[in-house]
Amino acid sequence: MSAVNSPNAGPLSPVSGTQAAPSFLASLRRVLQENIRDYAMFIALFLIMAFFTYTTNGLFLSSRNIANLLNQTGYIAVLAVGMTLVIIIRQIDLSVGFLSGFLGALAAIAMAKYGLPVWLVIPMVLVLGAIAGLITAYPIARLGIPSFVASLAGWLIYRGLLLVVLAGTGTVIIADEIFNAIGNGYLPDFLPIAPGVHTITILLGVLAIIFYIWSEFSNRGKKQAYNFEVLPMNLFVLKLVFVTAILAGITWILAGYNGLSWTVVIMLIVVGVYHFITTQTVLGRHIYAVGGNPEAAELSGINVRRIIFIVFASMGFLASLSGILFASRLRSATPTAGTLFELDAIAAAYIGGVSAAGGVGTIIGSLIGALVYTSLTNGMNLMQMDIAYQYVIRGAVLAIAVIFDVMTRNRAK
Amino acid sequence: MDTPILEMRNITKTFPGVKALKDVSFQVQKGEIHCVVGENGAGKSTLMKVLSGVYPFGDYSGDILFEGQVQKFTSIRDSEHAGIAIIYQELALVPELKVYENIFLGNEIKNRFTINWNETIKRARQALDKVKLDVNPEAKVKDLGVGKQQLVEIAKALSRDTKVLILDEPTSALNESDSENLLHLLRDLKVHGVTCIMISHKLKEVIAIADRVTVLRDGQTVITLDAHKGQVTETVLIKHMVGREIDNIYPVRESKPSNEIVLEVKDWNAYDPQLGRTILRDVNFNVKKGEIVGFAGLMGSGRTELALSLFGNAKRYRVNGEMFVHGKKANYTHPQYAIQDGVAYSTEDRKAAGLILIQDVKHNISLANLRAIAQRGVVNENAEIQVAEKYRTALNIKTPSIEQKVSNLSGGNQQKVCLGKWLFVNPNVLILDEPTRGIDVGAKFEIYSIMNKLVEQGMSIIMISSELPEVLGMSDRVYIVSAGRITGELPIQEATQEKIMALATN
């Protein structure tokens, strides 16, 4: 967006499309400089992955580990997506960790103890999650109670409820194979053409790449039609090649193990739907407007209370999805499920670039944030690092990410 | 003439995509009142921010000479230290702190480790005396009116050893008498040797007070005029600012209002639970189709509160009374229903309540009417771009692109974005609260012309304005509001400044 075609003068020279093409490196440097915030997360993720690949002699980047890493990311990413919207509207929700644990336990009990079928249990738990979100939202939207306090109350309550429902039994084992497949299963392969290669995954990867390239070109065309600045052609191609290489790489790595897992599919669907909502729809615009300036939003005819209810309901819904993913992954419900999930989700969202001042943040950013966060955990585990140091390093990365974000934002002013 | 106290030489300042100042040179003599005028986005505020170190040395090119020395301010602190104080258009006081705390904020009077509050209060009294402001230094700033807050800001500047005082549109939010007061004070300071630089769009006060006037246009100095040589008149100023002459800044309207009543309000009362008092009492008025109704009154007389209470009552006052829109009883519980019903309100406080500053121009313009450019909840971005471009052209919004963040626009251009947002809603009844605050003469003329066109097409406009000439120049009828009541209604033929003022203060 802020790529400029002017070669001479400093970074502040005015826009001008008529000058001779700048040298490739000069314009690359400049685009990176001006969009450092947008690219930084990707670069950070890349560096972290490269680092762990090096320190683990390539183990980190093995098909098996990447598949595992993505499955670990699932339940955090899903929470981070919901949390992103919550933070965008200047609120916070601390209750979601134990809410997800509690709802996961309810699902397990409903199946194990009452023998309810999985197709009934899952929608039921998802609806309960959304209702829980509405309940958290009520004091915030209606009575103006700070969300920190309202959701802290929820944190305590759901933690208590989780212990209550598991009190008699302790850990509840889940026997239902369909349910367990959500966290452990992989897409079936219909057309095996080569041994050890998951064809459907390759197919989906190719489709994703085609879609990506198509959307980039159509976007560029639109911008040019309105005379907006676009990347110079050589950089544009570089970007396409780069992203395509990454998508192809991920596809190839995944296809080499079991292919796409159901967790990854669910995570991608959630990210896709939320990305669409936040970037393309009226609702998304309203959410950002409420975060940017609630008073102006209200006076522009946006029902701020309604937006708060919607965002918290979505958060509750995703908390419950996260609970299902986690319980399914462990094939059981435990009394500690959900512990600290909310803080992991908040950290992922902040690493991904949301701002506590409200109105700023993207779904893709939070997905990357979640990947950064789980890559750290996963990589340090592979290195067999002491858990105590792991916390310190995760904390340092969070601090660096947020400091970097704030500093580049100030400079942009 | 003696040597200038301040000189800016060949200042150039660029933002991404915009050259805000191009080689501007500017001289101020010691002890003069020097006004800076120019269209919205001409670069006035930017020039003053360069001078006061908001944009530090190295961020611009050119030289600043103060008292004969080249200065390289790296922050506001540096310029304050040198004796230059700037008062922004948006007041920078902390509302929750007391007057004396505000005056010495960042400049605390210390004993060894603690603040010497007694000395602080004493010195605050002296500073308040200098600006002839009679308030208790222990009052909280938020309890003062804007006019008094403005004076507190000046007291704050004077509490340090200020030689040059810069005021960026100090009177845009003040009523007539507060403005008078302020101008009086500036003359007084001049006698005491303080040099003032004032930016203003109110040419009358520029003419009244300036020793010299510098006109900026498109980031360049056009001319510096000397009032003592009789060079400063309204026509001359406008000609240099806009580049053409405007004879009558209130364009004539062809149409007459019809007799059809569009909006009628009966026995309207409102109680503000937060303030704990009644803010509107027995308000009755009506608006006809194709009419511009002016609402005059002092600041704080309750006109904004009236508008807010009618427009979906976002502040949640306790309201009773009746409101009819097109003869139908209306009971809006949220601004969204008012908008759906064709009633819109453009706020007086664009930064706090009008704009999403972190978003770009196009998102702000489309915000209140997204559904018009959406299919099944999905925004059509091409349509949005067209809409934004349309209003950018119609209102002559000065911005490098509609993808520019609104916070980067000049004050007047932000105001135009606000107006654009409501024009896009295209309501039947449009309530404009101080629509031309901070807007230059040329753009005012354009906005008045647009208002006329809308009214000719059958829209009705309620114009809340503290600028009496504007009320008299544009309205078909005037209601005067004082202390939450309507104290008078005058057809435009009978309205005069004196009559309105008399009713507004009774």
Ligand SMILES: Nc1ncnc2c1ncn2[C@@H]1O[C@H](COP(=O)(O)OP(=O)(O)OP(=O)(O)O)[C@@H](O)[C@H]1O
């Ligand atoms: N932070 C910024 N980033 C980008 N552009 C800016 C920034 N600040 C100002 N500008 C641009 O610089 C130009 C001059 O702005 P400036 O605020 O100095 O105008 P002004 O003369 O004070 O206008 P007004 O009368 O409307 O207050 C405008 O075109 C504006 O869009």
Ligand SMILES: [Mg+2]
């Ligand atoms: Mg300005």
